[in-house]
Amino acid sequence: MFSGWVDKLKTWVSGEPGDYDWDEAHAKYLSYLTPGPFHRAVAGGDVELVREMLARGEDPNQLDEERGYFAIQCAMAMLNHRMRPEDADVVRDVFACIELCLDAGALPDGPEMGREERRAGNTPLWPAVEQGRPEFVRLLLSAGADPNAYVEPVSGTTILHHACSFGGNRATYEIVQLLLAAGADHAAENDSRSITRSTPFSYAVRDGYHRLWPLFLQAGAAIPNTWRRTQAFNEEQGRNLVAQRYEYLAAIEAAGGLKAYEKAHAKALAATLAKKFPAHIPEEIFPRVVAFWAHAGFYVSAAAVAALPRAAERDGKGEMNSAVTNPASW
Secondary structure: OOOOHHHHHHHHOOOOOOOOOHHHHHHHHHHHHOOOHHHHHHHHOOHHHHHHHHHOOOOOOOEOOOOOOEHHHHHHHHHOOOOOHHHHHHHHHHHHHHHHHHHOOOOOOOOOOOHHHHOOOOOOHHHHHHOOOHHHHHHHHHOOOOOOOEEEOOOOEEHHHHHOOOOOOHHHHHHHHHHHHOOOOOOOOOOOOOOOOOOHHHHHHHOOOHHHHHHHHHOOOOOOOOHHHHHHHHHHOOOHHHHHHOHHHHHHHHHOOHHHHHHHHHHHHHHHHHHHOOOOOOOOHHHHHHHHHOOOOOOOOHHHHHHOHHHHOOOOOOOOOHHHHOHHHO
16 A cells, blocks of 8 residues: 555655654654645644634645545554554544544545445554554544455455454454454355355364454354364464364253353352352352353353263263363363
8 A cells, every 4th residue: 555665754754764753754654644734634633723623724635646545544554553562542542533534524434435436445444453543443433444355356345354363462352353353254255256255263173263253153153064173273383272173162062052051151150269268258249259250151161061961971881081071181
């Protein structure tokens, strides 16, 4: 989108690699990115100036003549170069500027942007997801941004697919949670022009991002039928810790679904708590504590699996299947 920007920065800022004046570099890039004063004020995080310009009747949906971008779009592009901890104040100010624009009537997906344009990843939601900024994702979605916008016109990859490509960290967890809550289609598949047809859940399973799996299960997504093959591949590659993550999906299937497993897990946790506290505490207290405190159903529990009706089933050797019941497997 902005190919060659690093080279431009190097020509603008003197000094050896690694010795750049980044404040000057950001100022130069801001000038390059935003030819219009309003766009520059929003992308630069000048809260008071943005407020003043909007009060004077500035249109928050206006497109700059050179590139056809609107202000929020420019701001998100600029934030791609504000990823350092010391940029936190600037990021906060840009957030405030975007919020002012939205309050003044800015369209979160951009002016006159139809479905085909949204296919090209032109909405501000895309860089917010890519940069791992849940607070911006929340702001844009609350303003009505399309959670099912495409980011790749050829493959049909949606923003939810895209989010599941960035790891299982806390930011990605929050972003996927926000997208699903806003109505992102967890069953969306890459279209027929793609080599393989995959759902966002398939992406998370393929890459072993196990913290995302319960979110899809809560949303009613079907477990991708590729998980056993992926588990076997990780075992072949000696990635045993990664392979063990897939036992969670085995437990969900053994239970007959997330709700049944969640119920068994909560019951097992309550029973464990009851053993550790005095007998005079009413038994009905423990399920309430579990409901408040624990993420029942979100991870593998040997006790929960043992409590399942199907846990009594034996394998061909007459023994419980250790891959599911052995606590060492978790």
